[in-house]
Amino acid sequence: MLVWPTLFTPEPKEWKTLEKGNGIMATYIDAVEVFRSSATEFMEHVNLLAQARDAYQQAMTASADLRAVLDAGDENLRTLMTQLEQALNLHIGKPVLDRKRPEPVRTDAIKEGSERPAAVRAFP
Numbered sequence: 001m002l003v004w005p006t007l008f009t010p011e012p013k014e015w016k017t018l019e020k021g022n023g024i025m026a027t028y029i030d031a032v033e034v035f036r037s038s039a040t041e042f043m044e045h046v047n048l049l050a051q052a053r054d055a056y057q058q059a060m061t062a063s064a065d066l067r068a069v070l071d072a073g074d075e076n077l078r079t080l081m082t083q084l085e086q087a088l089n090l091h092i093g094k095p096v097l098d099r100k101r102p103e104p105v106r107t108d109a110i111k112e113g114s115e116r117p118a119a120v121r122a123f124p
Helices: 012-044 046-092
Strands: none
Touching: 012 046
C-alpha cells in the first residue's frame, strides 16, 4: 500500500481507487512476468523452427526428384510394353491393341419364377 504524506489524507472514496490501482498494477506485473518467461522459453526453441523448415525443403526436393525418377521409369515401362506388343504382333499377325478385351463377368441373382418374382434363392 502506498504511504501518503501527512498533509494528504485520502477520503474513503479515494481509497477504493488506490486499491483498484494496486490490483491493476499487480495484474500488469503478473502479465509482464508471464510474457517474459514465455518469450524466453520460446526463444530457446526458435532454432527448431529453422530446422523444421530446412527439413521440409529437403523433403520437398527429394519428393520432386523421386517423382521425376518414377515418371521416367513409367515412361520406360510404357516404351518396353509397346515394343513387346509390336514384337508379338509380328509373330501372331493380329495386333494386340485391336483385340477385344474380355468383359468383366456379371452375375445376376437367380429369381424364382412362380412364387415371388423379386425373391432371390440362397444356397444352403
